[in-house]
Amino acid sequence: MTAMSQPLRSNCSHLKDHNISSTRFSTSLASLFKTWSDQPLVRHSLNHNPTTLNSPQPHHQQNQTKLISYTQTRKESLLSLIKSCTHKPHLLQIHAHIVGSSLILDSTVCFQFLSLISLSPPLKNLTYSRQFFDQIPKPNAIHYNTMIRAYSMSDFPEEGIYMYRDLRRRGLGGNPLTLSFVIKCCVRVKNLLGGIQVQARIVRDGHQSDSRLLTTLMDLYSICGKDDDACKLFDEIPHRDTVAWNVLISCCLHNSRSRDALGLFDIMQSETYRCQPDDVTCLLMLQACANLNALEFGERVHKYIEEHGYIGASKLCNSLITMYSRCGCLDNAYEVFKGMQGKNVVSWSAMIIGLAVNGYGREAIEAFREMQRTGVLPDEQTFTGVLSACSHCGLVDEAMNIFDRMSKEFGVVPNVHHYGCLVDLLGRAGRLDQAYQLIMSMDIKPDSKIWRTLLGACKIHNHDTLGERVFGHLMELKAQEAGDYVLLMNIYSSAGNWEKLAEVRKFLKEKAIQTTPGCSTIILKGTVHEFLVDDVSHPRKDEIYKMLDEINSQLKIAGYVADVSSELHNMGDEEKGYALSYHSEKLAIAFGVLATPPGTTIRVAKNLRTCVDCHNFAMILSGVYNRKIIVRDRTRFHHFWEGSCSCNGYW
DNA sequence: ATAGGGTTAG
Numbered sequence A: 001m002t003a004m005s006q007p008l009r010s011n012c013s014h015l016k017d018h019n020i021s022s023t024r025f026s027t028s029l030a031s032l033f034k035t036w037s038d039q040p041l042v043r044h045s046l047n048h049n050p051t052t053l054n055s056p057q058p059h060h061q062q063n064q065t066k067l068i069s070y071t072q073t074r075k076e077s078l079l080s081l082i083k084s085c086t087h088k089p090h091l092l093q094i095h096a097h098i099v100g101s102s103l104i105l106d107s108t109v110c111f112q113f114l115s116l117i118s119l120s121p122p123l124k125n126l127t128y129s130r131q132f133f134d135q136i137p138k139p140n141a142i143h144y145n146t147m148i149r150a151y152s153m154s155d156f157p158e159e160g161i162y163m164y165r166d167l168r169r170r171g172l173g174g175n176p177l178t179l180s181f182v183i184k185c186c187v188r189v190k191n192l193l194g195g196i197q198v199q200a201r202i203v204r205d206g207h208q209s210d211s212r213l214l215t216t217l218m219d220l221y222s223i224c225g226k227d228d229d230a231c232k233l234f235d236e237i238p239h240r241d242t243v244a245w246n247v248l249i250s251c252c253l254h255n256s257r258s259r260d261a262l263g264l265f266d267i268m269q270s271e272t273y274r275c276q277p278d279d280v281t282c283l284l285m286l287q288a289c290a291n292l293n294a295l296e297f298g299e300r301v302h303k304y305i306e307e308h309g310y311i312g313a314s315k316l317c318n319s320l321i322t323m324y325s326r327c328g329c330l331d332n333a334y335e336v337f338k339g340m341q342g343k344n345v346v347s348w349s350a351m352i353i354g355l356a357v358n359g360y361g362r363e364a365i366e367a368f369r370e371m372q373r374t375g376v377l378p379d380e381q382t383f384t385g386v387l388s389a390c391s392h393c394g395l396v397d398e399a400m401n402i403f404d405r406m407s408k409e410f411g412v413v414p415n416v417h418h419y420g421c422l423v424d425l426l427g428r429a430g431r432l433d434q435a436y437q438l439i440m441s442m443d444i445k446p447d448s449k450i451w452r453t454l455l456g457a458c459k460i461h462n463h464d465t466l467g468e469r470v471f472g473h474l475m476e477l478k479a480q481e482a483g484d485y486v487l488l489m490n491i492y493s494s495a496g497n498w499e500k501l502a503e504v505r506k507f508l509k510e511k512a513i514q515t516t517p518g519c520s521t522i523i524l525k526g527t528v529h530e531f532l533v534d535d536v537s538h539p540r541k542d543e544i545y546k547m548l549d550e551i552n553s554q555l556k557i558a559g560y561v562a563d564v565s566s567e568l569h570n571m572g573d574e575e576k577g578y579a580l581s582y583h584s585e586k587l588a589i590a591f592g593v594l595a596t597p598p599g600t601t602i603r604v605a606k607n608l609r610t611c612v613d614c615h616n617f618a619m620i621l622s623g624v625y626n627r628k629i630i631v632r633d634r635t636r637f638h639h640f641w642e643g644s645c646s647c648n649g650y651w
Numbered sequence B: 001a002t003a004g005g006g007t008t009a010g
Helices: A013-018 A022-038 A050-054 A061-084 A088-099 A107-119 A126-135 A141-152 A157-169 A176-189 A192-204 A211-223 A227-236 A242-254 A258-269 A279-292 A295-307 A314-326 A330-339 A345-357 A361-373 A380-393 A396-410 A416-428 A432-441 A448-460 A464-476 A482-494 A498-510 A541-557 A573-580 A584-595 A612-624
Strands: A519-524 A527-532 A601-606 A628-632 A637-641
Touching: A061 A088, A061 A107, A088 A107, A107 A126, A107 A141, A126 A141, A141 A157, A141 A176, A157 A176, A176 A192, A176 A211, A192 A211, A211 A227, A211 A242, A227 A242, A242 A258, A242 A279, A258 A279, A258 A295, A279 A295, A279 A314, A295 A314, A314 A330, A314 A345, A330 A345, A345 A361, A345 A380, A361 A380, A380 A396, A380 A416, A396 A416, A416 A432, A416 A448, A432 A448, A432 A464, A448 A464, A448 A482, A464 A482, A482 A498, A519 A584, A527 A584, A541 A584, A541 A612, A584 A601, A584 A612, A584 A628, A612 A628, A612 A637
Parallel strands: A601 A628
Antiparallel strands: A519 A527, A519 A601, A628 A637
C-alpha cells in the first residue's frame, strides 16, 4: 500500500510540492485521452514504416505543420504523464494508448515508458517490461540498455546476457554502457566465459582504456576466483581511482587474502599512487581487520573514519561494531553501538552476534528484548545471533522458545544456520538423539557443517555409535575433512575403542591425510609469538615450561583437575594429564603470565577449537594469577577473569 | 535526440 502510493522521488518533485492528488491526475489523463480520441487510432504492425505515418500529402502543407505540432504536444503531454505516473491503472491506460497509436514508433516515448516500468520501484515489473519491449517494432540500443540494466539487477541476470546476444545479432553496436551492464549480469551468475567474450568486444570496439569498464570486469574476475587475473587487469587500468582500488581490495577479501587487503590501505595512499581511501575503502578494511583479528589496524581505520567525517554513516558504524567484536573487544563495539544514531536491524544484529561470539549469551538475549522494545523488527540474521547466543551459554529452553516464536510471530523461515545453532546446543547439552532427530526432520538438506557440529557433540559425550553414523553422513556428502577424522579418533579413544582408532590412524597414514596441528599465537609489545603443540622452539622455552609446571601445581591447589577426554593415546589417566599440559594455548598463556605483570589482559588466538581442559585451565588461572585472558579460537571468543568466564562455565 | 556504468554493513 505505502509502496504503491509513494511518489517517484526522482521525477515527481513537482507533484509532491503542489500535492496533486491522484484524482487530479486522472482528470488530466482523461482530458488527454479525450483529445486523442479525435485522432484516428493507428493500428501498429511490426513492419510499419514510421515515416509514412508522419508524412501526410505534400499539398496539405498547412495541415502538416498543424499535425506535427499537434503530435508534438500530444507527445509532450504523454511524456509528462509517464514521468508523474504512480498508479498501475494509469500505467495500463498509458500502455494501451502507446501501443494503439503511432507513439509506439517514437523511441523517446518507448524509452521513457520502459524506464518507468523496469526501473522505478513502485511500478517495477520485469515481465511486464519485457512484454512491452517485445512490442516495440524497432528497439534501439537505448531500449536494450534499459532492459539489460534492469535484468542485471533482477533475479534473472542471465536473461540480460541473452538480450545482449540478441542485440548483437540485430547488428546494433552496443556502447560501453551496454558492455558494463552485461558484465554486471555475468558477475551475478559468475559467468566468466561470457565476461571474457565481452572483454574481447571491449578491445575490438576500442574501449580498452575505459577505466570504469575495466573496473567492472575486474570485479567479475574477482568474483570468479581469478584474483591473479583481476590484479593483472588492475595494472592495465590507465586511471586508477578510489573505486578501482576498492575493487582490488574487495578482490583480496573475496579470495581469502585479507592480509594483502590490509597492505593496500597504505599502498594506495603512498607517494606513488596518491589515492584517498573513501567510506567504502574503510568498510572493506574493517572486514579485513575482523578476519585477521587485527585490532590495532582496525583502530587506525576507526580514527581515519572519524577524521574524514564518515562516522555518521550507519554502514560504517555497523561494520565497526563487527570489527571490534570479532577482535574480542566488546567494550569498543558497545561504545560505537551506544553512540550511533538510527540503529537499524543490522546494528542490533551486529551487537547481538558480537555478544554471542564473545560468550555473553544472556546479555545478547537482553539486547534482543531491548531491540524489540525500540520497535526494530528482527530478521533471519538476528535470530542466528540470538540462537547462537543460547548455544554458547547452554540455554536450551530459551532457544527452543525463541525458535518456536521465530516462525510463528516473526514469519522467519528457519534456515540452515538456525538449525545449526540448535544442533550445537542440543548436542552440547547431551541430547544427542534429539539433535539427530532434529536434523532428520529438517525440510532443508543438512550440510556438512551441521553434521560436523553433531560429530563434535558426539566427541564431547563419548558417543561412538552415533559418532560413526554421523561420520557416515559426512562421507555420503563427500565432505569429510582432516579435522573430522581427528574427531572420530577422539571419539574412539574416549570410548576405549583402540582397534577402530588404530584403523583410522592407519587409513590417514596410507592416504597421507595431513591433520592441522594446533597452533596458538600471542602478541606482546608488537611481536607475534607462535606456539605449536609440545613446542620447544621458543627462545625462552625453558622458562616457559618451568612456568607451566608451576602454574599446574598452583591450579591443582585451586581445584583444577585435568579433563582427559581430548586425548588420543591409550594410556592411564595420570599420563594423560601430563600429555595435555602441552596444548599450544597453554604454552602461549604460560608465556603470557611469564612476560606480563598481574592485572594485564592476555590475548591468545588459536587456529582450532579450544578443548574443555584448556578452557577450565584458563578460567582457574585467570583468578589465581590475576590476569584477564581472552582466547579466540576457530569459532568464538572465551573471556576469562577472576576465575570465571563470560559463558558461565558452559564450554 | 532519448539514459547512463564500477566498489559497500550484521
